[in-house]
Amino acid sequence: MNEAIIKYEGLPQDAQYGDPGVFHRLLSVLGCDPARWQEVLRCATQMSTIEGCYRQMEEKCRTLEGQHAVLMRLVRHVCCSANINFSKITIDEYSDDSQVNLEEAVPGLGDPYVDAFPVPPNGKRIRLQHPERPGWTPVEIRIDLNLTGNANNYLDLEIQFYLGPGDKQLGKPIGPLYKGNQFLNKDGTQIKLPFPKYKGDPIDVGSLERLAVEIKNKSGGGTNLESAQVVILYDNDRFYKMCSGAFCKTGCAPDAPCQ
CATH class of the missing domain: 2.60.120 (Jelly Rolls)
Incomplete structure (x- = not known):
């Protein structure tokens, strides 16, 4: 029987992963440059950060959508003539008082x-x-x-x-x-x-x-x-500004800008 020496490189034990030498030998076996590997690790970290930001933005968007729906219901209520206590003409009479x-x-x-x-x-x-x-x-x-x-x-x-x-x-x-x-x-x-x-x-x-x-x-x-x-x-100036909004003017809709 012919005998031959076979080169064998095994993976390190768990306890050896903290050794920098072992880490570099592992990268060499995988054919990976250590500098490039650091870039890969940074990408993973950045991806985790981006995902966290995305989840926060998604939650804020849901909150804004809910607030927008509430405001639109409020605007529709205010613009309904049956819910108006005083007309624009009456309010204007108090604008200089x-x-x-x-x-x-x-x-x-x-x-x-x-x-x-x-x-x-x-x-x-x-x-x-x-x-x-x-x-x-x-x-x-x-x-x-x-x-x-x-x-x-x-x-x-x-x-x-x-x-x-x-x-x-x-x-x-x-x-x-x-x-x-x-x-x-x-x-x-x-x-x-x-x-x-x-x-x-x-x-x-x-x-x-x-x-x-x-x-x-x-x-x-x-x-x-x-x-x-x-x-x-x-403060009559504040009173007039607060009571003369454009939401209920002709040509203005709760879900569209005034024309």
């Missing part, structure tokens, strides 16, 4: 309320509100109070704002219970106060709501509250 006067006295509430000025002392009160109008967002309060004989005991006047349906339905109290001297100095000069917020956000007065104020005269003797002017300021 920056204040709302609470000057409409609410009658028929019974004692201790009075139906009109003057408001007698000893706990009598009056409720004032504004007429129906498109929704708005108050930003500032200005109040003037006129007492009998030019008295200046504004501390005896209590002022509370309410937000609700209006008229005889009082609604929810808004802000603190104010005193008259928080709005007027002893010499009658006015103090401007910001309108209160709800949970840190501005309070919107809806189109089906009214802002009302109650003024209670706790003075003694014959000191009547002869008159009062309650003015609430709001």
Whole structure:
């Protein structure tokens, strides 16, 4: 029998894979240049990264599609004439106005309320509100109070704002219970106060709501509250921009641009 020496190269054991020498011998057996092999490994890593980014983008696209569908349903609801409280013409009438006067006295509430000025002392009160109008967002309060004989005991006047349906339905109290001297100095000069917020956000007065104020005269003797002017300021520029969108114009569709 003829004997011959056969060259045999086996794969390393698992424990030897961490040896750089073994790693290079393995690449030599496979006929692969180590530098090129590093490029192959980088491609695999990059592919994994790209797949992760793709999955994130796919998830974000699904979220955007859902949000888009919700917005389109909202636009269709808003553009339906049956859901519109005030026409564009009515809204335009308020575009140059920056204040709302609470000057409409609410009658028929019974004692201790009075139906009109003057408001007698000893706990009598009056409720004032504004007429129906498109929704708005108050930003500032200005109040003037006129007492009998030019008295200046504004501390005896209590002022509370309410937000609700209006008229005889009082609604929810808004802000603190104010005193008259928080709005007027002893010499009658006015103090401007910001309108209160709800949970840190501005309070919107809806189109089906009214802002009302109650003024209670706790003075003694014959000191009547002869008159009062309650003015609430709001940003009419923002109001007009927010209420004059192009979505519902003729030629505009919820799923297409305006012509």
